Amino acid sequence: MSDDGAISRQRLTAILAADVAGFSRLMGEDDRATVAALEVCRTIFRERIVIHGGRVVDTAGDSVLAVFDSVIDAVACAVAVQGALRVPNDPLPEARRMLYRIGVNLGDVITRPDGSTYGDGVNIAARIQALAEPGGVTVAASVRDSVAGKLGLAFADLGEQEVKNIARPVRVYRVTPQAPAAPVARSVESPAVRERPDKPPIAVLPFNNMSGDPEQEHFADGITEDIITELSRFRELFVISRNSSFKYKGKAVEVQKFAAELGVQYVVEGSVRKAGKRVRITVQLIDAATDHHLWAERYDRDLEDIFAIQDEVTSTIVSVLPGRVEAAAHDRVARKTTDNMAAYECVLTGKRLHHRSQRDDNAAALKLLQRAIDLDPSYAHAHAWKACVLGQAWGYGWCEDRDATENTIVEEARTALALDDNDSDVHRILAAIAVTRHEFDKAVHHQERALRLNPNDDLIVVQQGELLTWLGRAGEGIDWILKAMRLNPYHPERFWGHLGRAYFVAQRYREAIAAFQHIAAADYRTAVFFAGCHAMLAENAAARDHAARVLAENADFSIERYLDTMTHYQRPADRDHHRDSLLRAGLQP
Numbered sequence: 001m002s003d004d005g006a007i008s009r010q011r012l013t014a015i016l017a018a019d020v021a022g023f024s025r026l027m028g029e030d031d032r033a034t035v036a037a038l039e040v041c042r043t044i045f046r047e048r049i050v051i052h053g054g055r056v057v058d059t060a061g062d063s064v065l066a067v068f069d070s071v072i073d074a075v076a077c078a079v080a081v082q083g084a085l086r087v088p089n090d091p092l093p094e095a096r097r098m099l100y101r102i103g104v105n106l107g108d109v110i111t112r113p114d115g116s117t118y119g120d121g122v123n124i125a126a127r128i129q130a131l132a133e134p135g136g137v138t139v140a141a142s143v144r145d146s147v148a149g150k151l152g153l154a155f156a157d158l159g160e161q162e163v164k165n166i167a168r169p170v171r172v173y174r175v176t177p178q179a180p181a182a183p184v185a186r187s188v189e190s191p192a193v194r195e196r197p198d199k200p201p202i203a204v205l206p207f208n209n210m211s212g213d214p215e216q217e218h219f220a221d222g223i224t225e226d227i228i229t230e231l232s233r234f235r236e237l238f239v240i241s242r243n244s245s246f247k248y249k250g251k252a253v254e255v256q257k258f259a260a261e262l263g264v265q266y267v268v269e270g271s272v273r274k275a276g277k278r279v280r281i282t283v284q285l286i287d288a289a290t291d292h293h294l295w296a297e298r299y300d301r302d303l304e305d306i307f308a309i310q311d312e313v314t315s316t317i318v319s320v321l322p323g324r325v326e327a328a329a330h331d332r333v334a335r336k337t338t339d340n341m342a343a344y345e346c347v348l349t350g351k352r353l354h355h356r357s358q359r360d361d362n363a364a365a366l367k368l369l370q371r372a373i374d375l376d377p378s379y380a381h382a383h384a385w386k387a388c389v390l391g392q393a394w395g396y397g398w399c400e401d402r403d404a405t406e407n408t409i410v411e412e413a414r415t416a417l418a419l420d421d422n423d424s425d426v427h428r429i430l431a432a433i434a435v436t437r438h439e440f441d442k443a444v445h446h447q448e449r450a451l452r453l454n455p456n457d458d459l460i461v462v463q464q465g466e467l468l469t470w471l472g473r474a475g476e477g478i479d480w481i482l483k484a485m486r487l488n489p490y491h492p493e494r495f496w497g498h499l500g501r502a503y504f505v506a507q508r509y510r511e512a513i514a515a516f517q518h519i520a521a522a523d524y525r526t527a528v529f530f531a532g533c534h535a536m537l538a539e540n541a542a543a544r545d546h547a548a549r550v551l552a553e554n555a556d557f558s559i560e561r562y563l564d565t566m567t568h569y570q571r572p573a574d575r576d577h578h579r580d581s582l583l584r585a586g587l588q589p
Contacts, residue, residue, distance in 0.1 A: 103129030
C-alpha cells in the first residue's frame with residue numbers, strides 16, 4: 001500500500017533500460033539536430049517495445065525505461081531496437097550518430113497504479129546498461145540463463161561487476177550475434193547453388209516434432225504444409241514448393257547451406273511440442289545470408305481441437321511473415337541508391353512511403369513506382385500501387401488536376417487487372433478506388449475477391465473494416481480492423497486511424513479518441529476527429545482546442561469541402577452525424 005492508499009504491485013519483471021552515449025556532447029555541438037534525432041529514436045523504441053509486448057515506463061531526457069512480462073521479449077526487443085537504429089544512424093558521420101546503450105535485467109519491481117516503476121530490479125537494469133558498448137546490449141546473468149539458446153544470440157561473459165548503490169556484485173553478459181554453426185553432414189545430396197528469382201525467395205523447413213509422440217508428426221507436417229500453401233497466396237513472394245522442402249524432413253539441416261541449395265534468402269523453421277493437454281508451437285524467420293533472426297514467436301494453446309489450432313496458428317504466422325520479409329528487404333534497400341534498385345525494391349519502398357500519408361512521401365512514392373513500371377512494364381503490382389498512391393493524392397487534394405489524376409488512376413488500375421486478375425492486391429486497390437468514386441457495389445465485388453484470394457493479408461483485412469464503416473456497418477468494421485491488428489502486430493500506424501474512424505462512426509467517442517492517440521505524426525485530419533469526438537462528449541474546451549489546430553494547419557478549412565474529399569459515407573445519416581460533430585466543435589460549414 002502506498003502513502004496515498006493506492007495499492008502497488010510487486011512482481012518479477014523484465015526491465016529494459018537505455019540511454020544515449022555522449023548525449024551531452026551531441027547537444028553541445030548541435031542541439032536542434034540532436035533533439036530531432038532523439039525523436040526519431042524514441043519512435044523506434046516505442047514501436048519495437050509495443051511490438052514485443054512491452055510497456056514504456058519513462059522517457060526522461062535521453063533515457064528509455066520499459067518493462068516486459070517475458071524476458072525473451074525484452075531481449076528480442078533490445079536487439080531489434082539496435083538493429084532498427086542503424087537505419088537513421090548509418091548515413092550520418094560517426095561523430096553525429098545517436099548510439100544507445102541498452103541493459104536488460106530480470107528482477108522484482110514495484111508498480112504503482114499510475115504506471116511508475118521502482119525497485120532494485122530497475123536500478124540494476126540502469127547500471128547494467130551503463131556497461132554496454134555504444135550500440136550494444138548487456139544483460140544480467142538471470143536474463144542470459146533464461147534466453148540462452150532461444151534467440152540465436154551468443155553471450156560474452158564480462159564477469160561480476162561492482163555497480164553503484166547495489167550491495168552485491170552483478171554478473172553481466174554482452175549480447176553478440178551467434179557464430180554460424182559448423183557444417184552438419186547429412187545424407188541429402190547437395191545440388192548446385194541456384195540463381196535467386198526476382199521476388200524475395202522463401203522456404204519453409206518441415207517443423208520438428210519435439211513431443212516424442214508419433215501422432216504429433218502429422219500435426220507438425222500439417223502446420224508446415226499450411227504455411228507453404230498460405231504463403232503462396234502472397235504473389236510478391238517466391239515460395240519453394242512442399243516437395244522441395246520436405247526432402248529435408250528428418251535431416252540435420254544447417255540453415256545457410258539449405259538456403260543456398262534451394263536458392264532462397266529467407267528460411268522459416270519451427271517446432272511443435274505437446275505437453276499434456278497443451279501444445280507449444282515455435283516459429284522463426286531467418287535471413288539466411290547473414291544468419292540473422294528477423295522474427296520469432298511462440299504459441300501456447302489448449303489441445304482441444306488440433307485442427308482449429310492448426311488453422312489459427314497458420315493464419316497468424318503467414319500474416320506476419322511477408323511484413324517481416326518486406327522490412328528486411330527495406331533495410332537493404334535503404335543502403336542502396338535509387339539507380340541500383342530492382343523493380344520490386346522500388347515498389348517496396350513506394351509502399352512504405354505511401355503508408356506515411358504525407359504529401360512529400362506520396363510524391364516520392366509515385367516516382368519510385370513509375371521507375372518500377374519503366375523497369376518492367378508488365379509488373380501488375382507496380383501499376384496497382386501507382387493507382388493506389390495517385391488515389392491517396394487525389395483524396396487528400398495533393399494533385400493539381402483532379403480530373404486528369406482520376407483518369408490516370410482508372411487507367412493504371414485497369415492495366416494492373418489485365419496483367420494479373422489473380423493478384424489480391426490488385427483487387428484490394430480496385431476496391432479502394434471504387435470507394436473514392438462511391439461505386440460501392442464495385443468496391444464490394446473487388447474487396448470480396450481480394451479476401452478470397454488472400455484472407456491473411458492484413459491490408460486486405462483492414463480494408464474490409466474500412467469498407468464496412470463507409471457502408472454504415474461500423475460495428476462490424478471495428479471487428480475486422482481489430483482482426484487485422486491481431487494478424488499483424490507490426491501493422492502501419494495508419495491502422496489506428498482506421499480504427500478511430502470506425503469507433504467515431506459507431507458513436508463510441510472515448511474509444512475513438514484512444515485509437516487516434518496512437519498516431520505519433522497526427523495532422524489536421526486527425527485533429528478534425530478529435531474535435532468532433534470531444535464536441536459530441538460535450539467537452540467543449542477540448543473540442544475548441546482541436547478545432548483551432550485544424551484552422552492553424554488548414555486556414556481555409558470548411559466542413560463541406562472536407563466531407564466531400566475526405567469521407568465516403570454511403571448513408572446520409574453518417575455524413576450528417578459527422579457534420580453535426582464539427583459544427584458543434586465550432587468549425588465553419
